[in-house]
Amino acid sequence: MEEVMLGIDLGTRYALTAxxxxxxxxxxxxxxWGSERTPSVVALTERGWVAGEEAARVSLLRPDxxxxxxxxxxxxxxxxxxxxxxxxxxxxxxxxxxxxxxxAEALLGRxxxxxxxxxxxxxxxxxxxxxxxxxREAGFEKVILVNEPTAAALASESRGRHLVLDFGAGTVxxxxxxxxxxxxxxxxxxxxxxxxxxxxxxxLAEDLFRRCGERGDEDDSRWPLLQAESEAVKVALSEARSxxxxxxxxxxxxxxxxxxxxxxxxxxxxxxxxxxxVDLTEDLWLRHRPESLLLVGGxxxxxxxxxxxxxxxxxxxxxxxxxxxxVVFGAALRGLPQKAERLLLDVLSEGLGIRTADxxxxxxxxxxxxxxxxxxxxxxxxxxGRIQVExxxxxxxxxxxxxxxxxxxxxxxDEVEVAFRVDGxxxxxxxxxxxxxxxxxxxxxxxxxxxxGEAFRRNRERLEHKxxxxxxxxxxxxxxxxxSLVGKIRLLPDDDEAVRSEAMEVLDHLAAALEGEDxx
Amino acid sequence: xxxxxxxxxxxxxGITPRADWDEVKSAFRRLARTCHPDVAGPESxxxxxxxxxxxxxxxxxxxxxxxxxxxxxxxxASPKNRTGADGNRTGxxxxxxxxxxxxxDEALNEAARRVESLLRRAAxxxxxxLSSHLERLRSVHPAVILLALEALSGRTGxxxxxxxxxxxxxxxxxxxxxxxxxxxxxxxxxRDIITLLSRRAGSVDAEAALALLRSLRGTPDVETxxxxxxxxxxxxxxxxALAQWPLSAPxxxxxxxxxLLRRRxxxxxxxxxxxxxxxGAPxxxxxSLRNLAADHPSTAVRVWARSVVSQGDVV
Numbered sequence: 015m016e017e018v019m020l021g022i023d024l025g026t027r028y029a030l031t032a033x034x035x036x037x038x039x040x041x042x043x044x045x046x047w048g049s050e051r052t053p054s055v056v057a058l059t060e061r062g063w064v065a066g067e068e069a070a071r072v073s074l075l076r077p078d079x080x081x082x083x084x085x086x087x088x089x090x091x092x093x094x095x096x097x098x099x100x101x102x103x104x105x106x107x108x109x110x111x112x113x114x115x116x117x118a119e120a121l122l123g124r125x126x127x128x129x130x131x132x133x134x135x136x137x138x139x140x141x142x143x144x145x146x147x148x149x150r151e152a153g154f155e156k157v158i159l160v161n162e163p164t165a166a167a168l169a170s171e172s173r174g175r176h177l178v179l180d181f182g183a184g185t186v187x188x189x190x191x192x193x194x195x196x197x198x199x200x201x202x203x204x205x206x207x208x209x210x211x212x213x214x215x216x217x218l219a220e221d222l223f224r225r226c227g228e229r230g231d232e233d234d235s236r237w238p239l240l241q242a243e244s245e246a247v248k249v250a251l252s253e254a255r256s257x258x259x260x261x262x263x264x265x266x267x268x269x270x271x272x273x274x275x276x277x278x279x280x281x282x283x284x285x286x287x288x289x290x291x292v293d294l295t296e297d298l299w300l301r302h303r304p305e306s307l308l309l310v311g312g313x314x315x316x317x318x319x320x321x322x323x324x325x326x327x328x329x330x331x332x333x334x335x336x337x338x339x340x341v342v343f344g345a346a347l348r349g350l351p352q353k354a355e356r357l358l359l360d361v362l363s364e365g366l367g368i369r370t371a372d373x374x375x376x377x378x379x380x381x382x383x384x385x386x387x388x389x390x391x392x393x394x395x396x397x398x399g400r401i402q403v404e405x406x407x408x409x410x411x412x413x414x415x416x417x418x419x420x421x422x423x424x425x426x427x428d429e430v431e432v433a434f435r436v437d438g439x440x441x442x443x444x445x446x447x448x449x450x451x452x453x454x455x456x457x458x459x460x461x462x463x464x465x466x467g468e469a470f471r472r473n474r475e476r477l478e479h480k481x482x483x484x485x486x487x488x489x490x491x492x493x494x495x496x497x498s499l500v501g502k503i504r505l506l507p508d509d510d511e512a513v514r515s516e517a518m519e520v521l522d523h524l525a526a527a528l529e530g531e532d533x534x
Numbered sequence: 535x536x537x538x539x540x541x542x543x544x545x546x547x548g549i550t551p552r553a554d555w556d557e558v559k560s561a562f563r564r565l566a567r568t569c570h571p572d573v574a575g576p577e578s579x580x581x582x583x584x585x586x587x588x589x590x591x592x593x594x595x596x597x598x599x600x601x602x603x604x605x606x607x608x609x610x611a612s613p614k615n616r617t618g619a620d621g622n623r624t625g626x627x628x629x630x631x632x633x634x635x636x637x638x639d640e641a642l643n644e645a646a647r648r649v650e651s652l653l654r655r656a657a658x659x660x661x662x663x664l665s666s667h668l669e670r671l672r673s674v675h676p677a678v679i680l681l682a683l684e685a686l687s688g689r690t691g692x693x694x695x696x697x698x699x700x701x702x703x704x705x706x707x708x709x710x711x712x713x714x715x716x717x718x719x720x721x722x723x724x725r726d727i728i729t730l731l732s733r734r735a736g737s738v739d740a741e742a743a744l745a746l747l748r749s750l751r752g753t754p755d756v757e758t759x760x761x762x763x764x765x766x767x768x769x770x771x772x773x774x775a776l777a778q779w780p781l782s783a784p785x786x787x788x789x790x791x792x793x794l795l796r797r798r799x800x801x802x803x804x805x806x807x808x809x810x811x812x813x814g815a816p817x818x819x820x821x822s823l824r825n826l827a828a829d830h831p832s833t834a835v836r837v838w839a840r841s842v843v844s845q846g847d848v849v
């Protein structure tokens with residue numbers, strides 16, 4: 015049977031899943047509650063973790079034990095605290111991803127072992143790695159990552175060059191894509207995680223508090239309910255000119271219900287926020303001059319956004335898709351095997367480089383380099399002793415450190431070769447050679463929980479390195495045999511203790527034999 | 535004017551140096567259709583890297599007017615770090631050296647054999663995919679658990695599977711369908727797993743316990759399993775365990791008996807008294823039996839207790 019590749023749009027507010035039919039047309043999978051959208055919320059109850067609608071119910075009663083908006087907190091250092099333990103955003107997403115997988119399995123009547131996860135274009139390598147680890151933790155054995163606007167572009171039928179604006183609940187993402195003869199080539203991707211529909215809900219919720227004669231903030235016990243109400247009013251105002259808000263009974267004693275909210279009032283509140291989205295879009299629009307603009311994501315329905323875009327000469331084209339579904343459809347399509355007739359060429363959304371001795375940034379890979387990408391470059395040491403090589407992700411706004419590798423014992427004038435390789439799945443491999451030494455890592459480099467597989471990999475690399483050094487003593491034929499052996503060992507799975515220990519033994523023996531010791 | 539280094543890049547893409555940016559992109563896409571590692575397999579990744587590099591060099595030049603700052607063909611750069619290792623290779627080929635070579639070959643052969651077997655084992659294990667089944671068995675979604683149970687049929691002999699099934703059956707409020715499928719999977723013949731479950735009788739849900747006990751009917755030496763269920767918190771389970779107590783076996787031990795005689799539920803007492811009637815009650819039990827005969831609210835209990843007592847008086 016063919017492998018099931020589940021397309022997942024893990025939104026800030028709602029998550030969706032989709033699959034491709036045999037004719038390559040995607041369709042949405044409903045969840046266990048019969049709904050196409052699963053609320054992106056998790057909660058810790060006395061029965062363990064729950065997610066989706068069950069967690070949404072918990073969030074109304076016990077907002078301190080439920081977490082919304084987890085996705086936009088990835089990589090911010092934020093932790094959820096509960097019962098004396100703290101949880102990283104990645105950990106919080108595991109129950110949600112598990113729920114999505116299980117709902118698909120229950121519906122299909124078979125296991126779902128692989129998934130395509132759409133994520134914001136601006137996610138750094140550490141954040142990507144964290145998400146893909148969460149997916150594996152949730153029972154996916156194979157995970158492909160795809161940028162959200164890229165996925166949306168893949169789902170849209172448009173030809174030529176277009177700009178995709180994905181405006182969701184928590185993030186704004188943009189991609190410029192060119193489609194020609196079945197090849198989708200991304201020219202540039204950008205995004206921000208601090209702008210989204212959830213911020214609109216927050217502004218409106220604060221306004222609703224004010225209308226009821228109170229000052230409310232996110233610590234108020236009524237906040238979760240009011241935010242949910244705001245979302246409903248906002249959605250209604252995308253269609254209607256005004257919307258009566260029925261104050262939930264007992265929430266604000268003495269306030270006469272309904273309170274009328276007009277679209278104009280909402281627009282005054284949110285114009286500054288939308289202007290930022292429009293600025294971001296205009297920047298890409300002017301540089302790439304696309305033929306059309308496609309708007310996807312729930313917040314793209316806001317009439318004011320379309321009007322503001324149009325005022326600056328950017329008219330949104332026809333999408334021929336539900337704006338909420340474009341990303342998940344694209345993710346499902348990305349799950350099909352890449353073929354000459356249907357190929358997605360994604361790019362690096364931010365540049366990659368290292369920090370040089372004078373504090374400047376030496377760029378190895380440019381933003382916009384097609385994936386898989388590789389680059390190597392030589393540097394000359396300006397000092398002696400221990401040197402830290404800091405790996406940087408370089409965005410237009412500045413750079414972020416991804417981690418660093420330390421080189422011991424270097425002397426002034428030594429040559430150091432730094433090589434970066436980014437594979438199609440979006441993980442970064444860093445290799446540093448100096449003299450006879452070789453360091454090799456997959457990002458993220460630091461702040462990692464070390465599992466046993468990780469320790470095995472590191473140990474294996476150490477032995478591989480040793481073997482590579484010793485193989486200089488061998489003739490060409492034996493060198494080849496050794497290389498093929500090492501390559502095969504690298505293919506072994508690292509989740510089985512018995513396999514791991516035997517593989518280490520084999521490598522140890524080889525190293526001992528090469529050193530000329532007796533290996534009887 | 536196109537710098538000469540760039541002409542090589544245009545050649546890599548198979549276009550003339552006079553091509554404009556749109557033509558460059560088209561050429562790049564055309565090549566990607568055949569050379570992208572996702573299409574052509576991982577062997578083509580170095581070829582694609584070369585195309586990729588040429589494309590980016592041209593892009594930088596055309597969009598900014600700057601010629602590439604790095605040497606274009608990095609492979610031509612002096613491979614300095616090779617020399618050290620090669621320098622060591624000059625060696626006399628004496629007898630000792632030949633022995634060393636032979637030992638090396640042996641080590642390589644041995645390693646090759648072991649790696650092959652490891653790869654085979656890993657492939658087999660992957661096919662079995664036990665971890666994915668167990669992960670699904672731990673789910674709270676009944677449909678997912680059912681899928682896992684279906685996939686695991688015929689594999690209850692494996693230690694890991696047994697443990698997981700016991701964990702599953704010890705869960706509170708299991709869906710009825712899941713429960714019955716799990717019990718079907720185990721079957722009464724699987725003594726080990728039932729022994730494991732009986733040891734944890736206290737944590738098994740009443741419904742699961744009842745279904746399990748019913749499936750035990752007719753198993754040999756069943757009383758050694760049943761005795762574990764006599765202290766279950768549900769009176770129905772206790773009653774079922776007593777009802778299944780075989781005719782041929784000795785009665786429950788004194789400790790269990792004394793505990794059971796202190797209970798008041800009719801459904802527990804009647805099968806218990808029936809057992810005692812058959813085997814005869816130990817002398818210390820008569821005090822409680824007389825009490826039951828005298829003042830238990832249920833007529834049936836009073837009648838059975840009286841019969842056990844009168845039988846004891848005769849003996």
